[in-house]
Amino acid sequence: MERKTFYQLMSTGIDIGKNMFHLVGVDRDSQLVVRKHIKRLELVATFEELPGCIVRVETCLSRSS
Structure with missing residues (x-):
């Protein structure tokens, strides 16, 4: 099995x-490259080590009581 590299990173x-x-x-095939x-x-x-890619950020609302 071929080992995935950071250079195959898309997102x-x-x-x-x-x-x-x-x-x-x-x-690009939605296969895990890095965790x-x-x-x-x-x-x-960490991001300086990675190739350019799309970065998706989790967002959620928090509520103050």
Whole structure:
């Protein structure tokens, strides 16, 4: 089985948490290429290592009581 590389990355999804982010990247065939848990301070350095791709960010509304 061929090992996927970052250079096959087409789209990355990011789930934003308080201190940890979850990244999931897929190729053009929607096959998993990367899955990482990173600290907030590592976000920029992590994306500097990846090739240009579409980045999708999880969004949700929060309600203050």
